[in-house]
Amino acid sequence: MAKENAVLEAAETQEQTERMRGRIERIRFYNENNGYCILMVEPAEGTEGIPIDMIPTDPINSLITCVGYMPSIRVNEDYIFTGEWTTHPKYGEQFKFSQAEVVLPNTTEGAVRYLSSLAYGVGPATANKIVQAMGGEQALNNIMTEPEKLYKLDFLKPNQAEEMINALMENTVLAELSSMICREGIGPATAARIYAKYGKDAVEIVKENPYIIADDVFGIGFKKADTIARALGMKPDDPYRVEAAYKFMLQEAKNDGHVYLRPSDTIPRMEDLLGKEIVDKNAIAEACRALELRGRVVREGGKGSPIYDVDLYNAEVDLAEHITRLLAQPKQEWPGIESRIAAQENDMKIEYAPEQKEAVAVALQNPVSVITGGPGVGKTTVIKAICNLYAEKNPEAPIYLASPTGKAAKRMEEATGREAKTLHRLLRYAPEVGFGYNEEDQLPAPGLLIVDEVSMMDIELAASLFKAISEGITVVLVGDPDQLPSVGPGNVLNDIIESGVVPVVRLKFNYRQAGGSKIAEYAHHVVSGTVPPIGVVDGDYECRECEDPDEVIANVKAIIEEALAQGMNPMDIQVMAPMKRSSVGVDALNDLARELMNPASEEKPELPYGKISWRVGDKVMVVKNDYHLGVFNGDMGIVTAVASNSITVDIDGWNIGFDYDHLDELTHAYAITIHKSQGSEFKLAIMVCTTNHYIMLQRNLLYTGITRAKDRLVLLTSQRALKRAVENDVQTERLSALKERLRG
Numbered sequence: 001m002a003k004e005n006a007v008l009e010a011a012e013t014q015e016q017t018e019r020m021r022g023r024i025e026r027i028r029f030y031n032e033n034n035g036y037c038i039l040m041v042e043p044a045e046g047t048e049g050i051p052i053d054m055i056p057t058d059p060i061n062s063l064i065t066c067v068g069y070m071p072s073i074r075v076n077e078d079y080i081f082t083g084e085w086t087t088h089p090k091y092g093e094q095f096k097f098s099q100a101e102v103v104l105p106n107t108t109e110g111a112v113r114y115l116s117s118l119a120y121g122v123g124p125a126t127a128n129k130i131v132q133a134m135g136g137e138q139a140l141n142n143i144m145t146e147p148e149k150l151y152k153l154d155f156l157k158p159n160q161a162e163e164m165i166n167a168l169m170e171n172t173v174l175a176e177l178s179s180m181i182c183r184e185g186i187g188p189a190t191a192a193r194i195y196a197k198y199g200k201d202a203v204e205i206v207k208e209n210p211y212i213i214a215d216d217v218f219g220i221g222f223k224k225a226d227t228i229a230r231a232l233g234m235k236p237d238d239p240y241r242v243e244a245a246y247k248f249m250l251q252e253a254k255n256d257g258h259v260y261l262r263p264s265d266t267i268p269r270m271e272d273l274l275g276k277e278i279v280d281k282n283a284i285a286e287a288c289r290a291l292e293l294r295g296r297v298v299r300e301g302g303k304g305s306p307i308y309d310v311d312l313y314n315a316e317v318d319l320a321e322h323i324t325r326l327l328a329q330p331k332q333e334w335p336g337i338e339s340r341i342a343a344q345e346n347d348m349k350i351e352y353a354p355e356q357k358e359a360v361a362v363a364l365q366n367p368v369s370v371i372t373g374g375p376g377v378g379k380t381t382v383i384k385a386i387c388n389l390y391a392e393k394n395p396e397a398p399i400y401l402a403s404p405t406g407k408a409a410k411r412m413e414e415a416t417g418r419e420a421k422t423l424h425r426l427l428r429y430a431p432e433v434g435f436g437y438n439e440e441d442q443l444p445a446p447g448l449l450i451v452d453e454v455s456m457m458d459i460e461l462a463a464s465l466f467k468a469i470s471e472g473i474t475v476v477l478v479g480d481p482d483q484l485p486s487v488g489p490g491n492v493l494n495d496i497i498e499s500g501v502v503p504v505v506r507l508k509f510n511y512r513q514a515g516g517s518k519i520a521e522y523a524h525h526v527v528s529g530t531v532p533p534i535g536v537v538d539g540d541y542e543c544r545e546c547e548d549p550d551e552v553i554a555n556v557k558a559i560i561e562e563a564l565a566q567g568m569n570p571m572d573i574q575v576m577a578p579m580k581r582s583s584v585g586v587d588a589l590n591d592l593a594r595e596l597m598n599p600a601s602e603e604k605p606e607l608p609y610g611k612i613s614w615r616v617g618d619k620v621m622v623v624k625n626d627y628h629l630g631v632f633n634g635d636m637g638i639v640t641a642v643a644s645n646s647i648t649v650d651i652d653g654w655n656i657g658f659d660y661d662h663l664d665e666l667t668h669a670y671a672i673t674i675h676k677s678q679g680s681e682f683k684l685a686i687m688v689c690t691t692n693h694y695i696m697l698q699r700n701l702l703y704t705g706i707t708r709a710k711d712r713l714v715l716l717t718s719q720r721a722l723k724r725a726v727e728n729d730v731q732t733e734r735l736s737a738l739k740e741r742l743r744g
Contacts, residue, residue: 211244222248320741373507376520445472454479458488499742578696593670621669685709
């Protein structure tokens, strides 16, 4: 019934609109980023039974001003515009169209002219022969209905026939599709991707269920699909919409770090998403059942059991199974390992702490183990020893070193002198085929695999990794559970540790091995629950007491100016704050830092994008994984080129192009949230942490921010804010059943 109501409502809306046919004489304005255009149109009265009333016209040339959205515009071609008359306060009467359908010429001369513009090598003479062979005045309609006949024309090459058919279909279908869906934030590139997916059926498919494109077409989510659906007249409580919202709700829960949701969590989330007055509990339950029947949602057990997106369910189950599979292997025999560790101490001219010796022995003897600890505990020393001893015993076996991020992998490589890769590169990820190393084609064994910064590894990446690990590979997971958990879903490192099934060694803070770093020392104080000193400069640690927003801004400005004068560049300097909004949040600090580090000038082209712009020299961060481009959440780079509808970003030496429809995957990164700083390390870290951010102040956030500083930390805070952060050790709950699955 809801579907029938939607159709009736759309029909009623259609009756209230006006239609006119006209030929585009010229383009007054066209925005190629979103397809918005202002056209001057010569009306064609009464053509094909479409009447046109006396209408206001341009006093100079008697043309009608038409405004709307189109993907591409063919001047001197006829279109049927559907819309309504409006009065612009400055420009007067205009026809505002919501759809623009190209009209195929119905004369022999028009058909010849049209076809001669479609394919390479097809001029007026060849086009005329096609028209005569395909029915004269009805040639174009005949080609649309029976395109295969073009291939039978012996004077036309197969590739020319194919090019003409594709162009004819695209010109008509894409024009109708774009005028139907293009709205603010939905540009012609989106319409082109939809057309590329569905071809000539695109319009009908989108009209039937606009939400299907959120699943099928890359770069289109629920919100864009919802905008399109509402524009097409779909009712707010249509089952298609409720199901799409349910899937989106699970995706949003994933973005919040949850692997599953409890049924009681779904009702308020759906009400927030769709409106409490629009859908009831029965509609939500029905959407869940429908998605479960289609294999999109998984529930283990009956009423009240967790609700999983199928991909996250499979990831959690697979990860638990593969860790269990590896743990079932026998321990490695290492006769005389204590003497070998002692020899390593001798060779490296270092004295290991007792827990460091234990970590090396546990790692080498167990098929899977975990080594944890913060800065200054000697993790790098332990990793080096493990690598050296393993290579000594297994000189032909590979040693795999990896980390979730490129920056962390680079640090690992510099510290060990051995090649390290991101997990995606280690597993040979390719956008079209997925991970090259997988359950069927695993990493060659025997070997040693050490993964650093495991706290950043979400459940999906962890599942892909462990599926690719074959028996015979010794796996060592290294990470700091006191840091913030991964940006993605799950709490993998903590769940593995708390399961109790994997051997774990926690390294202790070592003042001598911390190399005199006060950053490491005060980070240790924070994680131990001790408030670090305020208003001091102590080695590489500086804490300035300031609470007033104007005072904070003045301090940030002075610190950046001093750093730039010392020769630092934007990639060396990182401003951080707990949250985006507030007078001293990331958004405000980004604007300040940008004008200091990369001020506008005529020599730096800019591309406007909504309320912001992208400027050559801008420091930017990727905020969502894009497997097609090969970039991942947290990657940072510098804008090196700006075009009319795209920018180029240098990310770790790779030039990546982002077109207009992908610019929402980037943000300015002169200032970032502490959450987004995970896995990175900066020469100078400027951390703002005041009571303006009160709701976000917690121990693991403060600790994570402090440990991002490599050479110098400047903490701008107040006694009240610092005390609140250290004493608030309540961890935000993440719904996951990994540790229970590991326990069996």
